[in-house]
Amino acid sequence: MQYTGLDEFLTRGKAALANGPVALVFAEDEVELDTTLRHHQQLGFNTVVAFMPGHFGLPGDLVKTVHRVTFDTGEANALQRAVNAVNDAAPGTWLYYCYNAEYLFYPFCETRAVNEMLTFHTEERRDSMLAYVVDLYAGDLEQFPNAVSLDIAYLDKSGYYALARPDIANHNHPKERQLDFFGGLRWRYEEHVPAPRRKIDRIAFFKAKPGLRLNEDHTFSDEEYNTYACPWHNNLTASIASFRTAKALKRNPGSTFDIDTFRWHNSTPFEWHSRQLLDLGLMEPGQWF
Template sequence: MQYRSLDHFISDSKAVLSKGPIALIMVEDAIEIETTLRHHQQLGFATVVAFMPASFALARDVAESKGVLRVDYDMDREGALENAVNAVIEAAPGQWLYACYNAEYLFYPFCETRTVGELLAFHTEERRDAMLTYVVDLYADDLGAAPNAVSLDNAFLDRSGYYALARPDGTPDNHPKERQLDFFGGLRWRFEEHVPAARRKIDRISLFRAKPGLRMRDDHTFTDEEYNTYACPWHHNITASICSFRTAKALKSNPGSRDSIASFKWHNSAPFEWHSRQLLDLGLMEPGQWF
């Protein structure tokens, strides 16, 4: 099913948005669109919505796949992601939503044997309406063979170099916010001279339950501060990872950085195994009380 605009989608998709969880994929370029959509289908999302420019092609088997919807949408305008997400939040109260970009792949504990619906059912039982996700940068090992820095067969990640800082509350005394942290690491940390300070964090609230009045802000946090917490007050909760080529793509396409980066590999690079066990072992997500 294809919609000609965001407004068309919102006005005509009441039945579609009643089936969750729903993945919202923001397509910025033509790289790995189909693999991104298929990956999230296989995780068990009932509906996968691709927001993408009308000029982009989509493989027929994916376009005609049950549960995959296409919305013609311009991702170049400012605030494109949050505008689309906030429109869906208004249209689908009570539904669990997920948002990411193309060439990004969600992993959560035990995702090889458990669906995203099972994950969110458990999270809901723990009285949580949002889940913290870490963006784990992926990059090709050989930029000569993969000049756009994307290679599914030879993807690498950083196995260390991640850290967290207290998130200030913005008052004159800058007290830390309760159960909120800013997380850093990966390519945005190693090549921070090429990344604006406001874009260096690697934490997102990518899985969340829509409710009236909720809004996503431009830093992937929400207007309800409880949504931005990493855990409830009484114990640790599940966290997930978004394994993403997005930063590597940007660093190799930006004129200010592409010529100064010959390789993303360093002594703490490791081949990405495309398995949740590796991410759990590296501490890049936690199972909480879910065993």
């Protein structure tokens, strides 16, 4: 299932968007692209779409099961443009998006499929879900100079915090049920990260609807989509375990020589299990038991 571009996918492959949830994976490079796609297939997404340059390769099994869209992910606002186009083509469908070398976790994901989780979330009258992008990094940068290792992965067990999100249109008063979240490598190495990119919150799940628009900062044009909970109780949140920041810091000439290791006294091995993320407070089960 291959498409020459976004327009062809939205025309010839539109039927694949009718039965959600749909995972949209954007490949910035080929690092762990195959494991990213397989991880989301195993979570139970009905459709997995890979947006990737034409010269990137895929193993044979994924060629048969993934919708591959030839797409220049390096263009300015490429992800934003593609997500908004898919939103317009699939009203009412639950959509999720991420980059390669990013792995979704949600409460009890080892025993419950993603459509079960979204069914419950929908019953709570929620049309979006907040996710925290939790930075992963290789424990040994000499052995893994690109900072990516699934077998020896670490994360920060503390150092996360939230600030009120000011409403510019309302004299900078805090927005209701919205916060800006920080932590991980983007906090520890903030001198190398532009200020608009330091947040770790992302509205990763959303139900498509006409006119909805994804903003550059991973929020949406509908303010209710940007809330972490409904007015009456806490809701589910998810985590996206991501090597993306570590990769960028080691690839960037302005930061790579300043970093011999990402490990510090608050590093802990990543266990690849939702229980660890729940225990660290990096996602919330809400009322789902």
